[in-house]
Amino acid sequence: MYYIGIDIGSTGAKGVLYKDDIICREIMPTGWKPKETGRNLYYKLLNDSNISEKDIENVVVTGYGRVAVDFADKVVTEITCHAKGGYYLNNSVRTIIDIGGQDSKVISLDSNGQVKDFIMNDKCAAGTGKFLEVTINSLGASLDEIDEITEGVEPVKINSMCTVFAESEIISLISAGKNKEEVAMGVINAIAEQGKNLLKKIKVKDIVLFTGGLAKSSVIKDTLSKKINENIITSRDSLYAGAIGAAVIASEL
């Protein structure tokens, strides 16, 4: 029997097919119809792995679009799923920082992988993936190149953490003669600063795992590591942590 975990985030929907091990991972943009996206993701997992619906024992759905989906055996919040997924990826993990499209969160785990405490950022997109995307785009760069263009660059100071204000601040920095690399590094520095503030509210314990869409950027990870004085690890499956957690929960139902 197989299990499926689906994590419908604000920007990307992630799905994982699981049976003792991760068999298949899929990602697609969430778009405007989380319900349909969830379905599509489900069938894509089945098709790409050549298995049929009757082989699926349970489906667990998580993420902000979790309530929209109607085929879940169980709906679980992204906090619990990230914790499960992070612990599955590395059972020495005691703290998880997840920077998602619209929100970021820090989760503290005990030695059994149970959530001990957690904190989420406030209503706005400050310091999240959305913030990075908007600001980097306004520099005429793309998210994929941030590691490259910021290597060894000193950051300029960005004062506004609100997406709207940061954008205009960036424009004035550029017209004041700062180059795009310095400003990009400034943005990353600001995001890491936000992450640090969130981490500070919870007692950070080693090992810290970085998950969510931004975890693939090594410059963000390194900047954050330096700020909190802890070694932060990522996994190539960091992006899928929530979906993996959901799949593992599905297998335990």
Place this chain on the structure above:
Amino acid sequence: MNSLNDFFENLDPETLDGHGPVAMKDLVEEDNKNVVGTYCVFTPYEVIRAADAIPVTLCSTSDATIEDGEEDLPRNLCPLIKSSYGFAITDKCPYFHFADIIVGETTCDGKKKMYEYLDDVTPVHVMNLPQSNDRDIDFEIWKDEVVLLKEKLEAKYDTEITKERLKEEIENKNKERQAIKNFYELGKLNPSPLYGTEIFKVINITNYTFDKEIAIDRINEISEEVLERYNNGDKRISEDAPRILITGCPMGQATEKVIKAIEDNGGSVVCLESCTGLKPNDQLVNEDIDPIEAITEKYLNTPCSCMSPNDNRVELLNRLVEEYQVDGVVDMILQACHTYNVESHRIKEELKEASNTPYINIETDYSQSDVGQLETRLTAFLEML
């Protein structure tokens, strides 16, 4: 016999005897009663009653008038203050409409400064509340304030507030407190016979039923009804549902979303600690000592975060966690409420130390735009328990 669900659904405040704006209108227009508006549970209720006036809480709990309030008040102010002020200047609150004087206390900064403006709409009598309650001088100051209020009302309504009248009103109010207590303490049963939304509703109905005999009889009947049906097996809440205590800022219509988010996602709210729930009723007024001193003592000891230090709240919470077998504490804090926000850290640590009870703080306002986010946080909290 109907189920408890039906029973509470049919409990329609609009149709209840002696309750609500219409009852107030009758009191004013037919019985020539005077109405005193209050904002806070520090206001000595008995003194107002002893002046033969009707005290009514004006604390607003809806976001309908926030924008109006923001015309004169800053945006980053607690929604309770903005909304209350908004209702006052737009004359949209029937209770405010009938009030001929308002009694306010110097609790938090926002409120006490708002009273300065409110005074232009309806006269406000401000009581100077000491910011601590553990020194003799605090008692003396507050006692003077109670006496000043008494004198103010005596002059205004041309009446005399005698010791006898005070004693009488203390007994009456104690009776009501005890009845409310008997009701909400049903939440100590496991599983609880009551949803948090029902506890909230019944307490609200009682507070806004101005004929206290009716109010007391009604809540007593409700308690009996609930207990009887529960004992006959009408158990609606699972024994496995995590038992939640809500503390923090006063709750109201707009923030009922917090109770709902907990109960829609599998939690059972067994105790509402805040000013709109248990806080004013937990301690009775001592009937055996001088009435002014007894009133002074009771109100000064209100476990509100504007007191520094606020050890009373810590003691109260620790006691309630035990009595109600609480699995988790939710601290509902209104945006820009500094005192509760600052105190959050201490409450979290104290709960951890005393009983290792998990704690979460939820910062919210009167809008409904954060319901999704609240659900995620609160559900994750419930999953963690």
